[in-house]
Structures are given as structure tokens and as C-alpha cells.
Amino acid sequence: MNKVIRLFTKDSAVVPLVAIVLGLIVGAIIMLFGGYDPILAYRSLLKKVFGNPYDFGETLTAITPLIFTGLSVAFAFRTGLFNIGAEGQYIVGMTGATIIGVQVNAPWFIHAPLAIIVGALCGGFWGMIAGYLKAARGVNEVITTIMLNWIALHLGNYLVNTFVLEPGKGRSYFVDDSAAVTIGWLSRAMDNARIHWGMFFAILAVIFVYAYLWRTKSGYELRVVGFNPDAAKYAGINVNKGVVKAMFISGALAGLAGVFQLLGVFLNQPISAGHTGHGFDGIAVALLGGNTPLGVLFGAILFGTLSYGAAGMSFGADVPPEIIRIVIGSVIFFVAAPGIIRWVLKQLRLRKNKGEVA
Amino acid sequence: MNKADTVVEMRNITKRFPGIVANDRVSFELKQGEIHALLGENGAGKSTLMNILFGLYQPDEGEIFVNGEQVVIDGPNKAIKLGIGMVHQHFKLVHPFTVTENIILGSEPTKGLAVNYKSANEKVANLSKQYGLNVDPTATIDEISVGMQQRVEILKTLYRGADILIFDEPTAVLTPQEIEELLVIMRKLVEQGKSIILITHKLKEIMAIADQVTIVRRGKWIDTLPVAGMNPNQLAEKMVGREVSLKLDKKSAVLGEPVLELDKLVVKGRQGLRALNETSFVLRRGEILGIAGVEGNGQSELIEAITGLRPIESGSLKVLGTEMAGAKTRKLSEAGISLIPEDRHKHGLVLDFPMRENMVLETYYLPQFSKGGFLDYDAIDAHAKRLIAEFDVRTPGIHTPARALSGGNQQKAIIAREVDKNPEILIAAQPTRGLDVGAIEFIHKRLVEQRNMGKAVLLISFELDEIMQLSDRIAVMYEGRIVGEVDPAQTSDEELGLMMTDFKAPQGGGQRE
Incomplete structure (x- = not known):
């Protein structure tokens, strides 16, 4: 019994939970200030997410890319890199998949895997550019990845425009059915929610990241490089190679987010004026999840649920979607400031102890 | 108990941390105008006790009296108000700021809205003169040596009106010359009516400067006695709790063939200058070759070149007869x-x-581990368990992060790992820096053991005592060159000291075996 209690009172488990509760409370207070009913709003949120099969399916669809981009950021972080470029890697990965999906003709068992692999490689390549610049020229990856985000946006638009544009539509052709990774029967069972295989690949990616970093030789090397590059050098580990490799894998994970959004959800790529935000949300998800693979999974579920449920809040309780961004923001704030949570917990414990004495 | 000359009294202080009692009813008394050493191994509770006195921790039990009055020190500000100042082991200075700016930080004298730098500079200069500190108030921290930086820390406490100074391991970062100078400064401070608490585990310093010594071991008070009439062995025994030999038993060296040969090795340093300037030496099986020298004369670059x-840039580096440059x-x-390292x-x-x-930091990729x-x-765990047991590394387990171990145990772990690789050449760079007597004894024994097994040991250390004690042969390094070789049995600290600063060319006294 003691063991169970310890498991749940371990800081790592309690802190995020308390952070979420505090975030929701702060959100409620803000809603009260704005003259909205927070209880009704949160009820509407849950109703929106769990109320019917369609919305539930769509919530899962919203969570999937966040798992990938969250893993991407967390993976880089574990190897000592701050990848702000998941957004750009997402776009480049998506573009790769679009071109293969539209231009190649092949049976499904070749076409879909090819589109996925090419998309992942494209994302990985995009990440690798930043890794190479850091390793060879010492350029800070934060700066390069931010700039590469913009290059990716316009490069993606250019490639779509040049190779796969459907005339007069402002978007690419639809990808061939043989490249799509939708799950028709499940979608139909869930009132045409856009369910696709990406979700399962996301779970596999969670397992992959864990197994790779904590079980393999090369993951061990990357972690040494991440935690102590000097010790890595002394141990004869090639730090520069590690940086490039880590950015490749991180980029590939973000690329897969774009790949599955395209092949599973949109099926065509629009010419876009701005970023989707999935890559940036990945930073928040990684932070929520404490940069652990399992944490990222839960972080993505929380983030995706709140984001998707926002529509319900505005519909059911008339709360503007901006408010839910504030709720998400406050949850992240409290997670990122574990000091505050520990202080709150300590006060609670002290009070409890005093109560016992008195 | 309110003796007029007792400035600090800590009575039965107990401080518990989760899972450990850091101080268990420890008492400590500091008299006006004395230097009182607090001696103990790493983790014995010296720093905890002093952090309590400086208000960084609150004691769970016990009382503190300052100048005869009972006080509660709830923070460093309170401690400073009571006239207590602390010179930390790791300096807390803003590097791009000037000396004066660092000293007045937090209590700036103002003139209207502006900081009155003129009067601050004057005050700092006066204090510096009064205690013979010789610090330039307008220099930035970046420009001055580590020894000077420490003096700035001392000035900081004096500026705030401290009468009781706590020095936390003050010599850990200093060169032998700087240590000498520090001891002079400490004497001067005491002459002018200050009282000093010296936290240390270096017996030599205690013998040289302290009036009283209080020994703590595993959180408990062991003894308080006057230093006069004690010898280092007695102190070491009280500190460690068992007999320790400060002298090493060493058979004479049995020399084998050369395993490491450096010939006119040239390596560039951080500023692009020659850090190794045609360095040459030969290391043989079965010997410990000590490289003596003042820090910054190419020792770090030498290690980096060999590894x-x-x-x-040029020159030859032969390992077991094979060119490996x-x-x-x-x-x-x-x-x-x-x-x-x-x-x-x-x-x-x-x-x-x-x-x-x-x-497995260097061996993880070998077939036995991957x-x-x-x-x-499974193999990694078994390996770790074996090394931890063989080398007596005190750790709660193999899953404990290295950070949680004491310095001595971290070092034991590194030595275990390196020795277990069964090397031909073992390079030990500052192997006992910051360690206590018990750990030093252990590490020295292991190094000699490696030599006796016919390995070649290259010892690089800034501690002359260590070099003299362990080496079979001493090479002195100065400005990237080996300026001379001496036999430890036939040389003296003075001769080495002079060679290290290149005042004198080596004499014929240094013999090769």
C-alpha cells in the first residue's frame, strides 16, 4: 500500500496533475470575470469531446499530430537541442507526402508506405540542416530552426504550386486513394470522423522514442551528448555526428505529423499563408509531458482535448475560444513553474501536519 | 556561559534532511580574535553547520548565541546584520562588473539617484589597504586572478561590516603561492580584531594557521582542541575515525619498456599560442611520472593531446611504440x-x-555491453555492481544518479571505471582535488597498485605534496615545456618551486633511473 501511495505522491506524477487543476481554476476565475459560467463551460467542453462518436473521433484526430510534434521536441531536448523547427519539418514532411501521393502511381501497399517514408525523410532532412549548421559552424539551432520554419512554409507553397497544383483551386490535387491512410469503416462507424492510421503510428512512435533513447547504443550516445557534451568527447563519442543524427530523428518525427495530417485527414495540401501551429504546440506538449515519451502522450491528449473542446465551450457556454487558450496557457504556466506547485503542496502538507498535531 | 570573549556559540544544533541527520547535536564556540578550524570529511556536516550560522538553513533543534545574545538567524541578511560574513567556496561575483561594483552590490551608496562610485571606490581602496589585500577597485572581475577574486569576496564581507568571517574551503581553488598569501591575509584580519571560522579538510592548513580546531564526523561533534601540540596524524585519525597513514608505503620501481613517448610535441592552446612547445618525455612501465607545475602551463593541453x-600541430606521440599523433x-x-580527468x-x-x-561511458559499445x-x-548492471563493490563506492544503488554521490565516491567510481579498462597507461589528472584524507589515501593506494602491476602512470597535479609522495620521477612543466626532471628523493619543495617558476635551470641532482 505504501508503495502505491509513494507512486502517486512522487513529484513527477503529482505536479502535473496539480498544475492542470490550478490551470483549470485560473481559467474558471477568468471566465467568471468575463461573466461566463465556468461550470457550464467545462461541462460543454467534456460534452463536446465525449458527447458523440463524431466529436470523439475528431478529438483523436486532433491529438495525433500533437503526439508526433511533441515527441519531436522532447527527443531533441533529451539530446541537448531545442528544436523550435517542428513547424517547418511538419510542412516539409507533408509536402513530400503530397508529391508522392499525387505524382506516383502504385498499389496501396507500396504507395502509402512510400509516401510515409519520403515524408519522414523530408522532415528529417529539414531537421538535419539545422543539426549540420550547429555541428559544422556552431550556429545555434534555435535561430536556424526558426528561420527554417519560414523557408519551409514558402518552399512548400512553391513545390505545391509547381508540381501538384490543381488549376484554379489554390491547393494541390487530392492524393490517390492508394496513398491515403484513412480507415473507412471506422470513420463510417464514427459518423464520418476523420479517423486514420496515424494514431497507431503515433503510439508506435512513443514506444520507438522510449526504446531508442533508453535501450539502444546510439540512443545512449545521444543522451550523453545531450546531458554532457564534454564528457561525451572525453568518452570518444562523436558529438557533432550525434547532433546531426538527433536533429534528423527529431525532424522525421515532426515530418510524420505532417504526413499523417495529409494522408489521413486533408488529403490535399493548400497553398497556405501561415503556419498551422502544430509544431509550436509540440513545444507546449513536450513541456507538459516533461520531455518523456509517455508524458508527451498524455500532454498531447490534454492539449488536443482542450483545443478541440474549445468549440464546445463557445457553443455551449458562449465562451470565446480565446479563453480556452488562456486555460491552456495557465496549465502550461503551472507545469513550467513546478516551484509554485511544490510550494502549494508544501503549504497543504504543513497545514495537514499542523492539523494532526492540534 | 556568556563569556565576554565568546563571539559565536552554537549549542546542540541538530539539522535533519530527508533520510539523513546532517548535524546531530553539534556544538561550536568561536572566541574573539581566533582562527577556529572546522575539520571533517566531505559530507561530515561542516558546511551544513556553517550554512545554519549564515542563515541559509534553519536548525531543527539547538540554540545560537552571537556576542552573548540568543538569536534566530532566518536569512543571510540577518547574519550580515549580526556581523557574520561568508566567503563561499564558489565565488558569487558578476564577471563583467568591476571590483567595486561587485562589492557594493545590494548596498550601493547613493548621491541623489545616482550611485556614488567615487566614495565607494575610496571606501573599497581603504579597506583593501587596511587589510593588505592589494585589490584594484576599478578592475573588472574578468581581468583579475582567482586569488584576487577571492579577496574581493573577503572585501565584500568586510564592506558589510563583518566581524566574524566564515571561509568555506578557501584554498581549494588557489595555487601554492596564493595559499601562502591568503594565510597572511587571514592573520592580518585576526590581528585587527576579526574572528575567523575556517572550513577545511586540509590538515596542513590547520597546522599552519588555526588556533583551535573542532572536528566533526558523520554529523556528530567529535572534539574541540587547541592546534598547538597536535600533529597531523592525530587530527586525521579523529577526522576519519580510524588510523590513516599519511605516508605511502612504496616499493622501489621496477621499470619496464617505454609505453608513451612524446617527442617535440606542439599543440596550440585556446588563444592560438603554443600551449605545448616541443614537449618531450618518456613514460615507462612500472613507474609513476609526476608532472609538476603551476596551473596553466600546458598541463590541460598535454592531457588533451595525449587523449x-x-x-x-607537429611532433610525435608514440603509444606502445606505434605512432598515434x-x-x-x-x-x-x-x-x-x-x-x-x-x-x-x-x-x-x-x-x-x-x-x-x-x-560504461567509454565501453558501452563493446560487444560485452551491447x-x-x-x-x-543485465551485463551493464552486473558490471556496475561489481565495480561499486570492488572499489567501495558508497552509493545507495546502481540506479542512483551520479550527482547524488559525494565527491570522493564520484572519484572512486571514475577510477574504478578507468582502472577496470585494464589500461597500459593511466593518466591521473588532479586525482584527489577537493577530496578528504580517507579518499585521498584510497586513491593514492590504487595508483601505486597500478604501478606495481607494471602499468605506466602519468600523474598531473598542482599539489606538490602529492607529486612528491607518489612519483618515481618528477618532470617540471613551465610554459609548455618540460624544463627539468628530478628524483623526488633528492629534491625539495623549494627546488621544485623554483623550477616551476623557472627561476633556476634544473641542476644535475635530478637523476634518471
Whole structure:
């Protein structure tokens, strides 16, 4: 019994939970200030997410890319890199998949895997550019990845425009059915929610990241490089190679987010004026999840649920979607400031102890 | 008890941390105008006790009296108000700021809205003169030496009106000359009516300067006695709790063939200047070759060149007779070079990794620890358990992060890992820096053991005592060159000291065996 209690009172488990509760409370207070009913709003949120099969399916669809981009950021972080470029890697990965999906003709068992692999490689390549610049020229990856985000946006638009544009539509052709990774029967069972295989690949990616970093030789090397590059050098580990490799894998994970959004959800790529935000949300998800693979999974579920449920809040309780961004923001704030949570917990414990004495 | 000349009294202080009693009813008394050493091994509770006095921790039990009055010190500000100042082991200075700016930080004298730098500079200069500190108030911290930086820390406490100064391991970062100067400063402070608490585990310093010594061991008060009439062995015994030999038993060296040969090695340093300027020496099986020298004369670059971490410009580096100049770190490691690095936190360990992963830092890729790209954690765990047991590394377990271990145990772990690689050449850089007597004894024994087994040991240390005690042969390094070789049995601290500063060319006294 003691063991169970310890498991749940371990800081790592309690802190995020308390952070979420505090975030929701702060959100409620803000809603009260704005003259909205927070209880009704949160009820509407849950109703929106769990109320019917369609919305539930769509919530899962919203969570999937966040798992990938969250893993991407967390993976880089574990190897000592701050990848702000998941957004750009997402776009480049998506573009790769679009071109293969539209231009190649092949049976499904070749076409879909090819589109996925090419998309992942494209994302990985995009990440690798930043890794190479850091390793060879010492350029800070934060700066390069931010700039590469913009290059990716316009490069993606250019490639779509040049190779796969459907005339007069402002978007690419639809990808061939043989490249799509939708799950028709499940979608139909869930009132045409856009369910696709990406979700399962996301779970596999969670397992992959864990197994790779904590079980393999090369993951061990990357972690040494991440935690102590000097010790890595002394141990004869090639730090520069590690940086490039880590950015490749991180980029590939973000690329897969774009790949599955395209092949599973949109099926065509629009010419876009701005970023989707999935890559940036990945930073928040990684932070929520404490940069652990399992944490990222839960972080993505929380983030995706709140984001998707926002529509319900505005519909059911008339709360503007901006408010839910504030709720998400406050949850992240409290997670990122574990000091505050520990202080709150300590006060609670002290009070409890005093109560016992008195 | 309110003796007029007692300035600090701590009575029965108890402080508990989760899982450990850091101080268990420890009492301590400091008299006006004395230097009172607080002696104990790492983790004995010296720093905890002083952090309580400085208000950084609150005691769970016990009372504190300052100048006869009972006080509650709830923070450093309160301690400063009571006239207590602390010179921390790791300086707390703003590097781009000037000396004066650092000193007045937090209590700036103002003139209207502006800081009155003129009067501040004057005050700092006066204080500096009064205590013979010789600090330039307008220099920036970046420009001055580590020894000077420490004096700025001392000035900081004086500026705030401290009468009771706590020095936390003050000599850990200083060169022998700077240590001498510090001792002079401490005497001067006491002459002018200050009282000093000296936290240390170095017996030599206590013998040289302290009036009283209080010994703590595993959180408990052991003894308080006057230093006069004690000898280092007695103190060491009280500190460690068992007999320790400060002298090493060493059979004479049985020399074998050369395993490491440097010939006119040239390596560039950080500023692009020659850090190694045609360095040559030969290291043989079965000997400990000590490299003596003042810090910054090319020792770090020498280690980096031999281990493949720094490119070699010219010259030859032979390992076991094979030319290895320009080889990569891993290749040199596989050729039989092991390194106990200078900075165990920065270079020797990944502090956030569990011990088991730290024990395979250089060998994880070998077939015995990894199969098909995956690490074999069963083998790694067994390996870690064996080394921890063999080398008596005190750790709660193999899953404990290295960060949680004491400095001595971290060093033991590194030595275990390096020695277990069964190297031909063991390079030990500052192997006992910051360690206590017990750990030093252990590490020295292990190094001699390696030599007796016919390995070649290259010892690089800034501690002359260590070099003199361990080496079979001493090479003195000055400005990137070996300026002379001497036989430790036939040389003296003075001769070495002069060679280290190149005042005198080596005499014929240094014999080769």
C-alpha cells in the first residue's frame, strides 16, 4: 500500500496533475470575470469531446499530430537541442507526402508506405540542416530552426504550386486513394470522423522514442551528448555526428505529423499563408509531458482535448475560444513553474501536519 | 556561559534532511580574535553547520548565541546584520562588473539617484589597504586572478561590516603561492580584531594557521582542541575515525619498456599560442611520472593531446611504440590509455545519469555491453555492481544518479571505471582535488597498485605534496615545456618551486633511473 501511495505522491506524477487543476481554476476565475459560467463551460467542453462518436473521433484526430510534434521536441531536448523547427519539418514532411501521393502511381501497399517514408525523410532532412549548421559552424539551432520554419512554409507553397497544383483551386490535387491512410469503416462507424492510421503510428512512435533513447547504443550516445557534451568527447563519442543524427530523428518525427495530417485527414495540401501551429504546440506538449515519451502522450491528449473542446465551450457556454487558450496557457504556466506547485503542496502538507498535531 | 570573549556559540544544533541527520547535536564556540578550524570529511556536516550560522538553513533543534545574545538567524541578511560574513567556496561575483561594483552590490551608496562610485571606490581602496589585500577597485572581475577574486569576496564581507568571517574551503581553488598569501591575509584580519571560522579538510592548513580546531564526523561533534601540540596524524585519525597513514608505503620501481613517448610535441592552446612547445618525455612501465607545475602551463593541453581531444600541430606521440599523433580519442583509449580527468563533473561523469550508465561511458559499445545495437542492461548492471563493490563506492544503488554521490565516491567510481579498462597507461589528472584524507589515501593506494602491476602512470597535479609522495620521477612543466626532471628523493619543495617558476635551470641532482 505504501508503495502505491509513494507512486502517486512522487513529484513527477503529482505536479502535473496539480498544475492542470490550478490551470483549470485560473481559467474558471477568468471566465467568471468575463461573466461566463465556468461550470457550464467545462461541462460543454467534456460534452463536446465525449458527447458523440463524431466529436470523439475528431478529438483523436486532433491529438495525433500533437503526439508526433511533441515527441519531436522532447527527443531533441533529451539530446541537448531545442528544436523550435517542428513547424517547418511538419510542412516539409507533408509536402513530400503530397508529391508522392499525387505524382506516383502504385498499389496501396507500396504507395502509402512510400509516401510515409519520403515524408519522414523530408522532415528529417529539414531537421538535419539545422543539426549540420550547429555541428559544422556552431550556429545555434534555435535561430536556424526558426528561420527554417519560414523557408519551409514558402518552399512548400512553391513545390505545391509547381508540381501538384490543381488549376484554379489554390491547393494541390487530392492524393490517390492508394496513398491515403484513412480507415473507412471506422470513420463510417464514427459518423464520418476523420479517423486514420496515424494514431497507431503515433503510439508506435512513443514506444520507438522510449526504446531508442533508453535501450539502444546510439540512443545512449545521444543522451550523453545531450546531458554532457564534454564528457561525451572525453568518452570518444562523436558529438557533432550525434547532433546531426538527433536533429534528423527529431525532424522525421515532426515530418510524420505532417504526413499523417495529409494522408489521413486533408488529403490535399493548400497553398497556405501561415503556419498551422502544430509544431509550436509540440513545444507546449513536450513541456507538459516533461520531455518523456509517455508524458508527451498524455500532454498531447490534454492539449488536443482542450483545443478541440474549445468549440464546445463557445457553443455551449458562449465562451470565446480565446479563453480556452488562456486555460491552456495557465496549465502550461503551472507545469513550467513546478516551484509554485511544490510550494502549494508544501503549504497543504504543513497545514495537514499542523492539523494532526492540534 | 556568556563569556565576554565568546563571539559565536552554537549549542546542540541538530539539522535533519530527508533520510539523513546532517548535524546531530553539534556544538561550536568561536572566541574573539581566533582562527577556529572546522575539520571533517566531505559530507561530515561542516558546511551544513556553517550554512545554519549564515542563515541559509534553519536548525531543527539547538540554540545560537552571537556576542552573548540568543538569536534566530532566518536569512543571510540577518547574519550580515549580526556581523557574520561568508566567503563561499564558489565565488558569487558578476564577471563583467568591476571590483567595486561587485562589492557594493545590494548596498550601493547613493548621491541623489545616482550611485556614488567615487566614495565607494575610496571606501573599497581603504579597506583593501587596511587589510593588505592589494585589490584594484576599478578592475573588472574578468581581468583579475582567482586569488584576487577571492579577496574581493573577503572585501565584500568586510564592506558589510563583518566581524566574524566564515571561509568555506578557501584554498581549494588557489595555487601554492596564493595559499601562502591568503594565510597572511587571514592573520592580518585576526590581528585587527576579526574572528575567523575556517572550513577545511586540509590538515596542513590547520597546522599552519588555526588556533583551535573542532572536528566533526558523520554529523556528530567529535572534539574541540587547541592546534598547538597536535600533529597531523592525530587530527586525521579523529577526522576519519580510524588510523590513516599519511605516508605511502612504496616499493622501489621496477621499470619496464617505454609505453608513451612524446617527442617535440606542439599543440596550440585556446588563444592560438603554443600551449605545448616541443614537449618531450618518456613514460615507462612500472613507474609513476609526476608532472609538476603551476596551473596553466600546458598541463590541460598535454592531457588533451595525449587523449586525442586537441589536434597535434607537429611532433610525435608514440603509444606502445606505434605512432598515434592525430588518432581519435576512442582509438587511443582502445590502444590502452585511460584517463582520470581533471574535472570529474565536467569531463568524467554524466551527473544526471544513473551510476550504471556512468560506469560504461567509454565501453558501452563493446560487444560485452551491447548486442545488435541494443544495450545489454543485465551485463551493464552486473558490471556496475561489481565495480561499486570492488572499489567501495558508497552509493545507495546502481540506479542512483551520479550527482547524488559525494565527491570522493564520484572519484572512486571514475577510477574504478578507468582502472577496470585494464589500461597500459593511466593518466591521473588532479586525482584527489577537493577530496578528504580517507579518499585521498584510497586513491593514492590504487595508483601505486597500478604501478606495481607494471602499468605506466602519468600523474598531473598542482599539489606538490602529492607529486612528491607518489612519483618515481618528477618532470617540471613551465610554459609548455618540460624544463627539468628530478628524483623526488633528492629534491625539495623549494627546488621544485623554483623550477616551476623557472627561476633556476634544473641542476644535475635530478637523476634518471
